[in-house]
Amino acid sequence: GERTVLRKFEHIEHCLKRNVQAHVSNGFEDVHLIHMSLPEIDKEEIDLSVEFLGRKFDYPIMITGMTGGTRKGEIAWKINRTLAQAAQELNIPFGVGSQRAMIEKPETWESYYVRDVAPDVFLVGNLGAPQFGKNARKRYGVKEVLYAIEKIEADAIAIHMNPLQESVQPEGDTTFAGVLEALAEIKSSIDYPVIAKETGAGVSREVAVKLEAIGIDAIDISGLGGTSWSGVEYYRAKDEIGKRLALRFWDWGIKTAISLAEVRYWTNLPIIASGGIRDGITMAKALAMGATLVGIALPVLKPAAKGDVKGVKKIILGYAEELRNAMFLVGAKSVVELRKVPLVITGFTREWLEQRINLSGFLSSRF
Ligand code: FNR
Numbered sequence: 001g002e003r004t005v006l007r008k009f010e011h012i013e014h015c016l017k018r019n020v021q022a023h024v025s026n027g028f029e030d031v032h033l034i035h036m037s038l039p040e041i042d043k044e045e046i047d048l049s050v051e052f053l054g055r056k057f058d059y060p061i062m063i064t065g066m067t068g069g070t071r072k073g074e075i076a077w078k079i080n081r082t083l084a085q086a087a088q089e090l091n092i093p094f095g096v097g098s099q100r101a102m103i104e105k106p107e108t109w110e111s112y113y114v115r116d117v118a119p120d121v122f123l124v125g126n127l128g129a130p131q132f133g134k135n136a137r138k139r140y141g142v143k144e145v146l147y148a149i150e151k152i153e154a155d156a157i158a159i160h161m162n163p164l165q166e167s168v169q170p171e172g173d174t175t176f177a178g179v180l181e182a183l184a185e186i187k188s189s190i191d192y193p194v195i196a197k198e199t200g201a202g203v204s205r206e207v208a209v210k211l212e213a214i215g216i217d218a219i220d221i222s223g224l225g226g227t228s229w230s231g232v233e234y235y236r237a238k239d240e241i242g243k244r245l246a247l248r249f250w251d252w253g254i255k256t257a258i259s260l261a262e263v264r265y266w267t268n269l270p271i272i273a274s275g276g277i278r279d280g281i282t283m284a285k286a287l288a289m290g291a292t293l294v295g296i297a298l299p300v301l302k303p304a305a306k307g308d309v310k311g312v313k314k315i316i317l318g319y320a321e322e323l324r325n326a327m328f329l330v331g332a333k334s335v336v337e338l339r340k341v342p343l344v345i346t347g348f349t350r351e352w353l354e355q356r357i358n359l360s361g362f363l364s365s366r367f
Contacts, residue, residue, distance in 0.1 A: 003171070004101045007236075008069045008076065014235045015227065015301055022200075023250060026225020026276035027257030030349035031285045034342050039331035046324050047334045052270055052292050053156060053193045053217060055122050058091040059320050060287055060335050063312075064197070064220060064274055064295040065126040065158060068112040069101025075305065077111035082304040084114035086312035088121040093293070095124035095158055099148040100131060103140070112152045124195065125154040129161045132186075134178030141182065142189045149192050156193040158220065159183060164201045164253065165229035168246045170238065184214035198222035200229050200275055202254025205262040205356060208269065218270040220295055221263055223256030226276030227298045257289070258352050261345075264290035264366060265357040280322020284330070287323075288338050290366040339366055 014020060050060040063083050070076040080096055087094035096112045114123065125148045131140040149157050161179075166172035187194055195218045196203075196211045202223035203211075211219060234246035254262070256275035263271055273286035274295030283294045296316075303311030332338040343363055345353065353359045 004069065004104055008067060008097070008101060010236055011232055012067060012075060012079070012301070012305070014232050015298060016305060018235055020227055020231040020235070021298070022225050022228045022231070022276065024225060025255070026223055026282075027255035027349045028282045028285050030345055030347040031257050031289065032344040032346065033281075033285060033288060033326060033330050034344065035329055036331045039328055041328065041331055041333050043324070043328040045333055046327050048320060048324060050292055050335050052093065053122075055155075057093060057122070057293075059316065060293050060323075061283070061316055061319060062093040062272055062274075062293045062295045063087055063095065063300055064222070064272070064297045065095035065097045065124065065160070066297050066301060067097035068099060069097070069105070069108050070111050071108065072110045074111070078307050079301070079304040080112060081114055081117050082307050082309055083300060083312060084118035084121055084123070085309045086300075086316070088118035089309070090313060090316060092316070093122040093124060094118070096126055096152065098126050098128055098160065099152075100128060102151070103144055103147065109151055115153050122156070123152065123154045125149045125152060125157040127157065127159055128173070129159055129179045130166055130173035130175050132159070132179050132182035133175030134182075135175045136173065142186055145186050146190060154192075156195060156217070158195040158197040160197045160199050161203075162199040162229060164249060165199060165233060168230050168233045168242075168249050169236070170242055180210055180214065183211075183216065187215040193217040195220055195272070197272075198275075200224065200227050201252060202256065202259035202275065203263055204254055204259070205266040208263040208267045212267040212269050216269065218272065218292075219263055219267075220272035220274055221256065221259040222295070223259040223275035224251065224253030225256050226274070226278075255349070257285070257349050260286060260289050260291055261349075261353050261362060262356055265362045280319040280324070281326050283319060283323045284326035284338065285343075287335050288330075288341055288343055288366070290339060
């Protein structure tokens, strides 16, 4: 318990103070929207709203889970409330970070509770896949999932898949045997939507197909090209071997643009595209490729740590303005229309996708 909380503290510190991003891109430089000289729409009439898991949101942008696990008044409490309030005011979904700390140290529950400042926000709880492995030290099940959701009055739960981070961390939980079966059991026992979520290494078509088969409601692909969890663990490593291991795997994973195409092509699940999304043009590309929402984490951490609700909103509204502009320049009045605009995929991303999907089939219908 104590160690889980301390670890969370260190993660936030490193993410605030050091470069923890991948050294490689997320692949969207290979995805091209095609400029339209006659958009045949007015920029004014563009509608950015989307539907996701039965709710309507004003922008197709989600703040994905980062933290929790401190006492009331301390850093994680402050970050979650700030992000939740911004999400409430923008009417976009928001996720808290791993609630494991709250299960191990129940007195930290208030650092995840945001309903007093965000009564209507679509709130997503968060637990980690390795805790559901059959060899986990204390295996979680339906009981822990319901506790995590209901104690903070969440609308859905995300189960994060983070084998990369756990594998390069000295005290890592690498008990992944039996997770899929546990998730199937949870899906058949609870009424809340379950989102399967990566944490920066991307979801492959093989994993996505399995998740869809057990009835998972949505996937947050969280691909390579943004925050690197091997990068974060590099700074925490205590010895030479640990440092070398984390450095070696810093850029491990499936790039976000590639993961998105694989999951879109092989499943019908709603997708949250995240991992290094840092501007509105990239957001337009991700939505055009078939994501329902894009997700961001690291870009809003700094203002959130200062309790700056306005700062968080400013970043997201800036992205939204760029997204709207890109939509104007391709003649798309809505996110649904954006999915029908032509795209060109070049370079590394094209070479990869030619071996993993029917690329021309994907480009001609992405919905
Ligand atoms: C995260 N992320 C994360 N994900 C998760 O499911 N549970 C968690 O507890 C955390 N914790 C966390 C802390 C911090 C400080 C960061 C920056 C990120 C992962 C996050 O939700 C997201 O999937 C990735 O960070 C990729 O998005 P960005 O950061 O590249 O926009």
